[in-house]
Amino acid sequence: MDGGTDRRGPEPERPRDPIAASWLGRIAYREAWALQKRLVDARVAATIPDTLLLLEHDAVLTLGKNAEDGHVLVSPRELRRRGIEVLRVERGGEVTYHGPGQLVAYPILRLGDRGILVRPLVRALEEAMIETCATFGVKAVRRDGHPGCWVMEDARPPRKIGALGIRIERGVSYHGIALNVDPDLRDFELIDPCGMPGLVSTSIAEELGRTAEPPTTEAVHRAAEVFANTVAIILGARLDWQAPALPESGTPVAVGAA
Numbered sequence: 001m002d003g004g005t006d007r008r009g010p011e012p013e014r015p016r017d018p019i020a021a022s023w024l025g026r027i028a029y030r031e032a033w034a035l036q037k038r039l040v041d042a043r044v045a046a047t048i049p050d051t052l053l054l055l056e057h058d059a060v061l062t063l064g065k066n067a068e069d070g071h072v073l074v075s076p077r078e079l080r081r082r083g084i085e086v087l088r089v090e091r092g093g094e095v096t097y098h099g100p101g102q103l104v105a106y107p108i109l110r111l112g113d114r115g116i117l118v119r120p121l122v123r124a125l126e127e128a129m130i131e132t133c134a135t136f137g138v139k140a141v142r143r144d145g146h147p148g149c150w151v152m153e154d155a156r157p158p159r160k161i162g163a164l165g166i167r168i169e170r171g172v173s174y175h176g177i178a179l180n181v182d183p184d185l186r187d188f189e190l191i192d193p194c195g196m197p198g199l200v201s202t203s204i205a206e207e208l209g210r211t212a213e214p215p216t217t218e219a220v221h222r223a224a225e226v227f228a229n230t231v232a233i234i235l236g237a238r239l240d241w242q243a244p245a246l247p248e249s250g251t252p253v254a255v256g257a258a
Helices: 029-044 076-082 118-135 185-190 217-235
Strands: 019-027 051-057 060-063 085-088 096-098 102-108 141-143 146-151 159-169 172-180 239-241
Touching (some): 029 102, 029 172, 118 217
Parallel strands (some): 019 051, 019 239
Antiparallel strands (some): 141 146
């Protein structure tokens, strides 16, 4: 006997709860936006697990809550002609383009349960974008003072390949990232991406010299799988792939239960 000294050592770390991941395919921005809000409410109430939505959007422009309208470079009439909606949303950041050929990921995470703060979450999302690019043969990096991920390995100007803008509400994250897999880069000429005039946008396809190939949802799906698995590894969580329930409207309504 040693007078009560505990020699068992530290308690082993409790395994992190899994993250439920769902591939939604191509859906309208408004539908995904409404879904995020429902899932945030459910995550706050602990009726669903942490969730990662992966998808691509029809063409749309979104403005962060403090973004300047002047960074949209074409008239409302021209946008209507092209069928492109402009929406102001709750996330941080400036104007962003979403469209076919671009991976969008929305992490619905209760940060306190994972012991993670906002800045480490941002770093994890950036690292997952960088790793996804690397998997397909493109070297991307962080750029100090500019969230997202960039291609900067040669004498050309920095090119932005991934954007990031999140919001934390009642301790739960939503909104997220947009990674250019093989979108039509001409659509980025509609805006000053991220509020930076003259910014050059690029994509995995552009960097690999494959721009003659049309955007495909399948290419985005492959990138989504890499991104989701990398996020889970960085956060120390198991990834559970789940198929969303789809009503007649095609709007995803559920991705799992806690």
